[in-house]
Amino acid sequence: MSEAPPSRSEVAEKLAEASAAGSPLSPRGGGTHSRVGHPGGRPAEFLSTARLDGLIDYTPQDLTITVEGGMPVDRLSDIAADQGQFWPQVGAGNGASVGGVLASAASGLSRLRFGPIRDSLLQVVVATGDGRLVTAGGRTVKGVSGYDLPRLMTGSFGSLGVIVEATLKLWPRPPARQWYVRPGADALAGGRALLRELYRPGAVIVTPEATHLELVGQPEDVVAPQGFLPADPPDRPTGDALVRAAVSPARLPELIQALGALELSFAAQLGVGTCAVGVESAHQIQKVREHALALAGHAVVEDAPAELRRDPWGPPPPGLRIMRRLKAAFDPAGVLNPGLMPGGI
Amino acid sequence: MPIAPATASAARFRELLDPERVIEHPLERKLYARDGSITEGKCGLVVLPETRDEVCRCVQMASELRLAVVPRGSGTGLAGGAVPLDDAVVISLARMNRILDIEPEVPCASVEPGVLNLDISMAVSHLGLHYAPDPSSQAACSIGGNVATNSGGPHCLAYGVTAQHVLGLEMVTADGEVLELGGPAPDPPGFDLRGLAVGGEGTLGLVTKVCVRLTRNPPEVRTMLLDFDSVTAGAATVGGIIAAGVVPAAMEMMDQKMNVAVEAFVGAGLPVDAATVLLVEVDGTPAQIAAEAALVDAVGRKHGAREVRVAADEAERQLLWKARKSAFGAVARVAPNYYLHDCVVPRTHLVGVLEEIGNIAERHDLVIMNVFHAGDGNLHPLIAFDRRDVKQVERVHAAGKEIIEACMAVGGVLSGEHGIGLEKRDFMSLQFGEVDLRAQADARCAFDPEGLLNPLKVLPAGSRCGEVALSRDSLPPGTWL
Numbered sequence A: 001m002s003e004a005p006p007s008r009s010e011v012a013e014k015l016a017e018a019s020a021a022g023s024p025l026s027p028r029g030g031g032t033h034s035r036v037g038h039p040g041g042r043p044a045e046f047l048s049t050a051r052l053d054g055l056i057d058y059t060p061q062d063l064t065i066t067v068e069g070g071m072p073v074d075r076l077s078d079i080a081a082d083q084g085q086f087w088p089q090v091g092a093g094n095g096a097s098v099g100g101v102l103a104s105a106a107s108g109l110s111r112l113r114f115g116p117i118r119d120s121l122l123q124v125v126v127a128t129g130d131g132r133l134v135t136a137g138g139r140t141v142k143g144v145s146g147y148d149l150p151r152l153m154t155g156s157f158g159s160l161g162v163i164v165e166a167t168l169k170l171w172p173r174p175p176a177r178q179w180y181v182r183p184g185a186d187a188l189a190g191g192r193a194l195l196r197e198l199y200r201p202g203a204v205i206v207t208p209e210a211t212h213l214e215l216v217g218q219p220e221d222v223v224a225p226q227g228f229l230p231a232d233p234p235d236r237p238t239g240d241a242l243v244r245a246a247v248s249p250a251r252l253p254e255l256i257q258a259l260g261a262l263e264l265s266f267a268a269q270l271g272v273g274t275c276a277v278g279v280e281s282a283h284q285i286q287k288v289r290e291h292a293l294a295l296a297g298h299a300v301v302e303d304a305p306a307e308l309r310r311d312p313w314g315p316p317p318p319g320l321r322i323m324r325r326l327k328a329a330f331d332p333a334g335v336l337n338p339g340l341m342p343g344g345i
Numbered sequence B: 001m002p003i004a005p006a007t008a009s010a011a012r013f014r015e016l017l018d019p020e021r022v023i024e025h026p027l028e029r030k031l032y033a034r035d036g037s038i039t040e041g042k043c044g045l046v047v048l049p050e051t052r053d054e055v056c057r058c059v060q061m062a063s064e065l066r067l068a069v070v071p072r073g074s075g076t077g078l079a080g081g082a083v084p085l086d087d088a089v090v091i092s093l094a095r096m097n098r099i100l101d102i103e104p105e106v107p108c109a110s111v112e113p114g115v116l117n118l119d120i121s122m123a124v125s126h127l128g129l130h131y132a133p134d135p136s137s138q139a140a141c142s143i144g145g146n147v148a149t150n151s152g153g154p155h156c157l158a159y160g161v162t163a164q165h166v167l168g169l170e171m172v173t174a175d176g177e178v179l180e181l182g183g184p185a186p187d188p189p190g191f192d193l194r195g196l197a198v199g200g201e202g203t204l205g206l207v208t209k210v211c212v213r214l215t216r217n218p219p220e221v222r223t224m225l226l227d228f229d230s231v232t233a234g235a236a237t238v239g240g241i242i243a244a245g246v247v248p249a250a251m252e253m254m255d256q257k258m259n260v261a262v263e264a265f266v267g268a269g270l271p272v273d274a275a276t277v278l279l280v281e282v283d284g285t286p287a288q289i290a291a292e293a294a295l296v297d298a299v300g301r302k303h304g305a306r307e308v309r310v311a312a313d314e315a316e317r318q319l320l321w322k323a324r325k326s327a328f329g330a331v332a333r334v335a336p337n338y339y340l341h342d343c344v345v346p347r348t349h350l351v352g353v354l355e356e357i358g359n360i361a362e363r364h365d366l367v368i369m370n371v372f373h374a375g376d377g378n379l380h381p382l383i384a385f386d387r388r389d390v391k392q393v394e395r396v397h398a399a400g401k402e403i404i405e406a407c408m409a410v411g412g413v414l415s416g417e418h419g420i421g422l423e424k425r426d427f428m429s430l431q432f433g434e435v436d437l438r439a440q441a442d443a444r445c446a447f448d449p450e451g452l453l454n455p456l457k458v459l460p461a462g463s464r465c466g467e468v469a470l471s472r473d474s475l476p477p478g479t480w481l
Ligand SMILES: Cc1cc2nc3c(=O)[nH]c(=O)nc-3n(C[C@H](O)[C@H](O)[C@H](O)COP(=O)(O)OP(=O)(O)OC[C@H]3O[C@@H](n4cnc5c(N)ncnc54)[C@H](O)[C@@H]3O)c2cc1C
Pocket: B035, B036, B070, B071, B072, B073, B074, B075, B076, B077, B078, B080, B081, B082, B093, B113, B134, B135, B136, B137, B140, B141, B142, B143, B144, B145, B146, B147, B148, B149, B150, B151, B152, B153, B154, B201, B202, B203, B205, B206, B207, B208, B328, B329, B417, B418, B421, B454
């Protein structure tokens, strides 16, 4: 039986019950990131945060906002926009919840300038697998009090706890912000030149067909460079499934060349090192991963049907022993998305 | 677990390192019994490994002998994190001080933990790059110590603290295993152990290599000094600038007592009659600078700034920053000792908390000076005192506790950038409940189940697995409460 408890304490109670009964649960926010990880790690029963969608505190002058984990990202954006502010991670997708994008560490497209999503989480409240409500971090824009559990929770895919509350760092909305595109297959060389010439662009994204550029700043600085036209942000690569490859930004050009040779659809974030790749088959996933690994990177199946997720993570990351202990500490009965993470955690 | 005094084990460590890199002479050990805080501990032995493998072997030896290990960088920490207690063995990483690799294309640099913060920026300046986090101690503190305390600095307002600039870490865990966490390739699969390890204060592992993100130098910089007749006006200006949508590169505040001390020390032409000054720096493209500087000027004047001095050239800019960064040194002219606090409050509460700190100083008849990262609400009330005056030291502790309580009362946090260490561990329960502290203890135990690394730091007594059976008496007198 799946549930959407109306309060955090009821979320915690449900988890405590599930732990006592040993019945696995899958936390769910907007449900936009549910095709990730080992397929066995998604129990049919889910625990939804849909009703935990309140605004808890917002002091615009502090540039911080505290919301419940189930708050839709779109609503958060609207609330912030009313005060001339924004959360740079909103590229995350329609219907996604704040807790969900945090749990899946889904950074926005403008990461080159605004940083990854993990840098914007200041305080978190999680309901652990055994139903404790744990607060970590602090609501101020800066703080080093105690261990950085907010970073641990970011990208833990609901396997350590359910994010029921988050305090986020917001940014003042820049005076001007615009995406541009320049069609043409010579994107790589041009993109690298942009990265050198422009001071802190929002994004430089290369696809097989075009170069996409986002500029952010004063109106005088947000002007289309030669050959670029105003446009929407790039679309997600085409393909039934999505792999996120990541290598050092210095080696991204090599990855792009390899993907070009494979004739795959991709969107590579220059200066960041990540590259979303559209794929159709296990064979293609393997190819992408081989190239990423050869360049000292990794490739994770980010969104794919179960049959393409036999090996979603690739080789086991270092520190598995520590990760297992963390799992055991936060979810002792192993009821939260069991086996979803690398190493079957 | 029982922890033996390390001094008796010198011979065992000499099996691993050259004799002169195992220090047991009492006078030398005493040098390692302190850090930049006012705490003094007891150091059993000091070892100076020069390679990662030597670090591993030293940790394994300590583990075999059941010795508590205290990692140490430059010893400038202000929370007692590097202070050994009960004759623990100090593993100094200071000799691992090579810059291993610079990759301008990322841009990033791989460095050993003993490399000094400022040396990284110096080594890459010819590439138009720098390492952004700039603690005032940057000429002395090590990058390993920065990672362990998640250090901040004036320019972290716009650029973010250490955690945002650490791409990867190599770390030796308590059982002597080497972990490579992260690197220039973003978002490795699995839990973010690298993120958790930053700020671990030497309790999660010994950092033996760091891959730091480098930052491009801004095309232009403008530094401004605004002075005010009241602290309230200065603090209101800080809030006004942020509320108007500008997050400057840095925004620092110094009150009058601090100005007077600094001016006597540096001679930067600070207005010593002002109640407070704000040092604001904006950087970026010419258009950005023009817009943001105009806004800073306007907001400042609206709140009664008497003058807005713009640094005319790089020399003047350096002089203003020198004034800010020598503040702690300047205090030596006021009193022989100082106790520096590090709470953060929401920016909207700056005015009220600063007033309260003034009241606390008055109530306890103490000199409290303020120099701090105003832009992010990170206060550094500095209590000047003379440690030979026992009565005064008592008042220093009482006032310090009240300052912390005042900050917590408005939703602040215990530490912005210095860490918890020994100094604030028993205050942790002001910010966190029992359940929260248990979860933190669990995270720590996942790295160090036996409680070998820097025991007694960060978490209050009684909250950890494998906790060392040490009596409270082992805390040196004068250790924080
Ligand atoms: C005058 C002055 C000004 C300062 N200004 C600032 C400031 O603006 N911002 C700021 O953030 N701090 C500031 N500090 C505090 C201090 O400089 C920082 O905390 C710094 O990061 C400590 O580095 P260190 O190398 O001296 O570390 P240490 O003092 O040696 O150690 C600090 C902690 O890190 C651990 N540690 C050290 N090296 C390692 C390693 N390799 N692996 C694992 N653990 C390790 C230690 O066990 C300890 O817990 C200032 C200090 C002084 C004296």
